[in-house]
Amino acid sequence: MNADESATFPQVASEAIVVVDLVESTATINLFGWYAVGRGLLRELRAMITKVGSPRGLRCLKSTGDGYLLTFGNATSAERAAAQAVQCSFDLLELVRIRNEQVPEERAMSLRFAVHFGEVDVVENDREGPHVSYAFRLEAISRGSLAMALNPIPPEQLPLGNYVLCSEEVAGILSRRSDRWKTVCIGLLRLRGFPNWREVFLVLPNNHL
Amino acid sequence: MTTGKPGIEVEPPQGSAKDLAIVFTDIVGSTAMIVKAGDLAFHKAIEAIFTITQESVKVHQGRIMKYFGDGCMVIFEDAGSALAFATKIQRRLSESPIVVAGEPLRVRIGLHVGRVYVKPTSYGEDAFGDPINLAARLTALAKPGQVVLSGAACAALPDERQRFLGTPERVAVNGFCEPVEMIRVDL
Numbered sequence: 298m299n300a301d302e303s304a305t306f307p308q309v310a311s312e313a314i315v316v317v318d319l320v321e322s323t324a325t326i327n328l329f330g331w332y333a334v335g336r337g338l339l340r341e342l343r344a345m346i347t348k349v350g351s352p353r354g355l356r357c358l359k360s361t362g363d364g365y366l367l368t369f370g371n372a373t374s375a376e377r378a379a380a381q382a383v384q385c386s387f388d389l390l391e392l393v394r395i396r397n398e399q400v401p402e403e404r405a406m407s408l409r410f411a412v413h414f415g416e417v418d419v420v421e422n423d424r425e426g427p428h429v430s431y432a433f434r435l436e437a438i439s440r441g442s443l444a445m446a447l448n449p450i451p452p453e454q455l456p457l458g459n460y461v462l463c464s465e466e467v468a469g470i471l472s473r474r475s476d477r478w479k480t481v482c483i484g485l486l487r488l489r490g491f492p493n494w495r496e497v498f499l500v501l502p503n504n505h506l
Numbered sequence: 507m508t509t510g511k512p513g514i515e516v517e518p519p520q521g522s523a524k525d526l527a528i529v530f531t532d533i534v535g536s537t538a539m540i541v542k543a544g545d546l547a548f549h550k551a552i553e554a555i556f557t558i559t560q561e562s563v564k565v566h567q568g569r570i571m572k573y574f575g576d577g578c579m580v581i582f583e584d585a586g587s588a589l590a591f592a593t594k595i596q597r598r599l600s601e602s603p604i605v606v607a608g609e610p611l612r613v614r615i616g617l618h619v620g621r622v623y624v625k626p627t628s629y630g631e632d633a634f635g636d637p638i639n640l641a642a643r644l645t646a647l648a649k650p651g652q653v654v655l656s657g658a659a660c661a662a663l664p665d666e667r668q669r670f671l672g673t674p675e676r677v678a679v680n681g682f683c684e685p686v687e688m689i690r691v692d693l
Binding site: 443485494 | 537572643
């Protein structure tokens with residue numbers, strides 16, 4: 298393959314893909330304004346992600362408008378990146394919890410995370426491919442989605458914010474790689490653009506009651 | 507109830523548990539069809555197929571538990587009624603095709619039996635249990651225009667109905683540790 302040909306084929310990597318979303322960001326921005334509150338929240342979130350993500354193999358950080366797309370890699374074990382991504386998600390939730398105690402209620406931040414794992418096309422400051430799309434589908438799951446699921450948990454058991462969902466693939470990796478978390482299946486769902494029913498899991502710390 | 511993965515268990519829901527037959531229908535290639543035909547044409551076709559489904563459910567005394575946009579979940583008191591429903595759908599579509607963007611609309615149907623809890627929820631009545639998952643996963647293994655039954659569903663049929671079914675095959679099903687016996691019914 299010559300230099301011109303290699304330039305048209307992006308590098309492929311196995312990475313953990315995380316979509317983090319500011320819950321009710323549109324309502325917050327509409328109420329308090331983008332410049333007054335919204336932009337500041339996203340910048341704060343970005344700073345927190347950079348702080349906790351860098352030591353955990355953060356490779357990509359891209360704004361999605363109301364959150365961020367992150368990917369994590371690990372040179373020695375691709376699967377370990379998924380565990381690192383989940384740990385980073387919980388680290389962020391802890392930082393947000395501490396931050397929220399120190400700010401007025403209307404400026405409190407609530408996040409939801411969706412974690413998936415798979416091959417992605419590495420584009421500068423971005424990632425592409427069906428596994429990225431899948432992570433976004435996971436992130437879009439909410440209580441309302443459970444009515445269309447098979448064997449769903451009661452919708453009220455899915456939090457409204459500050460939670461981590463993961464795919465079957467990541468649940469399997471976590472069961473093999475770590476005893477820090479447990480995963481609870483929230484149901485089998487059909488995700489738009491993807492065939493077949495897929496299990497989706499809520500990730501909880503292993504000491505969660 | 508388990509997901510088939512070790513260490514993950516869910517408490518069975520409170521509600522009435524019954525041995526029921528579960529059927530899933532799934533329109534083949536619905537996403538591509540929407541892109542090709544457009545939303546309006548596709549939704550007209552969906553209405554037509556759901557009308558057929560509702561009529562057949564009524565005849566065979568089933569109950570539609572959920573619609574999924576490109577399919578549905580139906581429960582029956584016995585495997586015989588479920589199979590009759592499934593084969594009726596496929597025959598009607600074969601004899602009077604619903605055409606979308608020049609292509610006949612085709613459906614996969616899967617059938618399983620097992621102990622299922624039916625209970626009211628905040629979004630309406632729903633059915634729960636591992637047999638639901640297996641029925642859904644088996645449906646994905648059916649070819650267009652085909653009905654697939656689990657071995658358990660086949661065994662629940664009257665002897666004279668079992669004779670006319672195909673040879674069982676063992677298939678790996680995502681989320682289940684052991685291969686599952688499955689029979690394909692071509693019409």
